[in-house]
Amino acid sequence: MMTTLAQSGFPEAMTTLTLYHYLFISAVMFTLGLIGFITRRNLIVMFLCTEMMFQASGIALVAFSRFYLEYTGQVFVIFVLTIAAAEAALALALVVLLFKRNETLDGSVWSLLKG
């Protein structure tokens, strides 16, 4: 059966596009998010980078779901989205609070745990 762009259900196993392709995309995206999280000092951008890492894990989960012809991976992505939403709500509230405290979004200003 010829695969279409948005086919429904899982007709058959993955063929030319292997799991590796998707996982590689996922890994690169995760790495980019990680580098962004480390290098960027703007709190909001840092949280954006964590969202990107969530995305990377989402791709991996859906790819596995497709590979194993199961829906559990996708269900998991739903929960990831839920957590991401909750996290975004809280994190952004905190960011606003921190900004009110210090009038800056620079994350490296906050170093109360300095040894």
Next chain:
Amino acid sequence: MEAVISPIILYAMIVLGALGVLLSLPRARANFALPGFLIGATAGGVVLLALASKAVAEGGGGLPNLYFYLFGFVALASGLRMITHPKPVYSALYFIMTILATCGLFLILSAVFMAAALVIIYAGAILITYLFVIMLATQSPTEEMVEEQPVFDRVAREPVLATISGFLLLAMLSTMLAKGVPMLVTPSATNADEILAQFPHDIEKALRHRTTMGDEGGILPTETLARSVNEDGTPGEFVIDVANRTVLVQVDAEGGATRTVAWPEDLELGHVQAVGYELIKGHPGAIEIAGVILLMAMVGSVVLARKHMQIDEDAKRAQAQSLASREGASS
């Protein structure tokens, strides 16, 4: 099994990509954003091309493959741009682009509902919140000030170390993936009809729709799907034969005669149906927990917001007092 991609190309492109990311990260004096982006894009493109060439060599190809490379490249390129752009607003917009590209990948992966949900939740809700906060938390430039990004947006922190460790991680991940993915056992396909049999009303609806359309093989309005009878006399399960794709139909309401009707040929399992079934059937507890987490997040946000207001008022009061005392001292 032969490697999906030549390791030499892979590692070379990873190093090249690292260089590109390093260059494109914002820095204090010189700005190499464009060449860095180009180098990074080249590296990503070369890797994707290498992957594609392999697929073409194996005789696959076709539209989905093209879409995959397209969406993959867009996702990674906009991701790179997102982490390197000095302006948070642009970063957020690039992230929306990444999400859209990811949705494309989800579509190729037959995850229709996930793609839709991603667009609605991420691009629609979360990113809007981000943008809102970015607007809220950025100091509005005054008239005489040249529009200029604050220094913490213009200068990256420890770009070299971050890039090295990040791409070391990537190299290791891709090495292990290349080694590990071929080891995975491809499972046999799930019989979608078994899931479909859990939705007898959909089958009945499809069969009635056939009759309405005037086709043969549907069921009449007077007919209903037959149920088995439990030991205590109550009606039980619908009688559905998954293997032959047939249902048992009761000819008249009082019971008696039955007949076997085949499913419509084009009756297929919907994606939302499947995911919903898996979600409700397999993870009811997790749904409850997720609900609690969302509730907690909401309560937490409210508490944080209230606290912040109180602090504000305290600060105002303190300021008013200090002002009053200063005036008293001067007069």
Next chain:
Amino acid sequence: MMISPATSLASGAADAAAAVGAAPTWVLAIPFLPMLAVVLNTLCAVFGNKTKLPAWITVGCLAGSFVVTMLAYMALSGETNTVTAWHWFDLSWGDGVGQSMVANFGFYIDNLTLLWMMFVTGLATLIAIYASEYMEHDVGKGYTRFFVAFGLFVFSMLCLVMGDNLLMLYLGWEGVGLCSYLLIGYFYKKPEAVAAAKKAFIVNRIGDLGLAIGVMLTFVHFGTLEYEVLFNSAQLQGYISAVQEGRAGDVPLMAQLIAVFLMIGAFGKSAQFPLYVWLPDAMEGPTPVSALIHAATMVTAGLYLIARMLPVFLLSEWALPVVAWVGTITALLAATIGMAQFDIKRIMAYSTVSQLGYMFAGLAFLSSTGGVFHVVTHAFFKALLFLCCGAVMHGFAGQLDLRKLSGLWHMKGWRIVSIGMLIGCLNLAGVPFTAGYFSKDMILAEAFVTPGYGYSFLGWVLLLTAGMTAYYTFRVFFRVFTGPVQYEAGDEHHGSDDHSHEHEAGDAHGHDGHSHEDHHGHFHPHAPGMRINGVLATLSVLAILAAGLYFISPEKHGWIGDMLEESTAHNIYTADHSSAAMFVIDGDAHGAHGHDSHGHAGDHGDHAHGAHGSILGYDPHKVMYYISAVFGLTGILIAAWAHGPKGLVSGFIGGRVEAGKCRMDGVAAKLGPIPRWAENKWYVDEFYAFIFVTPLRVVSHIFHMIDKLLVDGLVNLFGYLPRMLGRGAQPGQSGVLHGYALSMAGGVGVILFIVAWVTL
């Protein structure tokens, strides 16, 4: 002494074994009445009693205990009975012999036990009455404390002698040691008393270790701690018959070691050389304590142990001779020291050590009757002597120096004390027809009768010691009780326990509360009251009557012999004269000692003609009466010449006109430094300090330095290293989020790299 039929050891033991029965439950009241006194007195202490109630509680309970003991004597005398209060230890880890350990909180009542119970409870009652007056100055907390410890002591002592297994004995042994410690240190504000208490406790530790090892070895070897099982075990009987038949080598070394270790325990508790040093110092405690614990009862625990375990002691061919030698050395050494002391309580203390030496020697000479008889008579007259000394101390504000006291006989109100002292001294000196005379003679005669390792030499030494005993005893009597009336008050007021009580107590006594500050002028000694006098009179009568014990059933060596016939000590009593049979092969006691070929008997055969040894060719049992009387009277005469008052016998004997001067001063001057050495106790304490204490102190200093430098250094190093490590790693803790994220990412990368390197 008479000749008993040579009953075999084994059959004697078998006779004892057959008679083990169940005692009635009411005998449990004997140990538990003193315990009741402890509980009630503790309640008094809790409720802050300020009256003499504790004394009367104690006296009542102890008297009750004594009455029950007498009832038990009437009902159970001559039998061997056991009664169990509750199951204490009942462990089992198999079915075989020695795979279970039973030690009940039970009591084993035979004649030996009854004997000890009678004089312990009887004397404790009398001394409690005495103490009720003696401790008056301390009514309140100290008074209650005293009687709590007193009751606890009696309970422990009864556990010791009545216990039906060695573990009970050990419990009582440690209990009396604890009470001894508590009571010596009664005046805990006095440094000497505290030091003495510690010394007693520590020296006793050495002996108690021996006892503990002995008890453990008994269990390991015989598989039981219960007397009943132990004495009837085929193993022990087999050993005894082996020894009896001259196959002493068949007894394993382990069984012989038991006796040696038990002996060490006995030496510690009964103050024998070299562990006697604690007893004289123990006189720092109140005098009733000295009388009861350190003269009459506790120090005889060692004797009891040996008497009880005599069958085990017989197994070792060395244990009893060592006991004999140690006992004799102790007797002589303590007597020489006693002769040179000036503190009358100390003199009595050394006399106690010396007399204990006699008792040990008596037991070792296989004359358990003599040894135990001496225990009983000594208990009475030594308690009497101590109580008299206590009365003097009580009346003269702690004055104990015989150079500062004189002529008490002539003072009003001191007559009963003087007579009591005289009776005690006569007993101790062994004047004919006193109880002490008969019991001492029994030991001395046996020394010449029994063949053994130089026993007849020991006999002469003991005779000499008897003379010295008479001398120093009457030295005290003549100096303190006769002569012109002179006295100086002591520098303390009944000890210095609680000065807050002193003033009220002083008023109650009818003399100035500050009397101890102005010695002569206004000091009025107060004569003892009715209770002290009553107790002294009772004890005097008892000490005299004790002589009568010898004449009850004389065919069995007096009443004591009669009593011991049915106890474990009896086993050896019957062997007393067949003991010679232990050392000869043919078992013929008569005439066998002439042969050199037969072990130890041969070595000392010249002392043993026939069944008996001889003294100067006569039968020791007969001539000893005269010889010891001569020695005793000579000692008294010398004392009278040197210390007697002017006008005792027309100036030739006596002639002392002052409290502090006597003829012996001149003699002592001629002897050079020897009297000074004796006064300083032959520097034994200093020798121990040099040999044991100083090296230990040096070693402990060394260990202290090691602990401080090495151990503490190591510990501190382990504390220092992480701190320095932390200081080194401190810059890593930048506190900035990015740093942590970077190190986490880098760390994961490196770990993955290593994993990939190793696995791929």
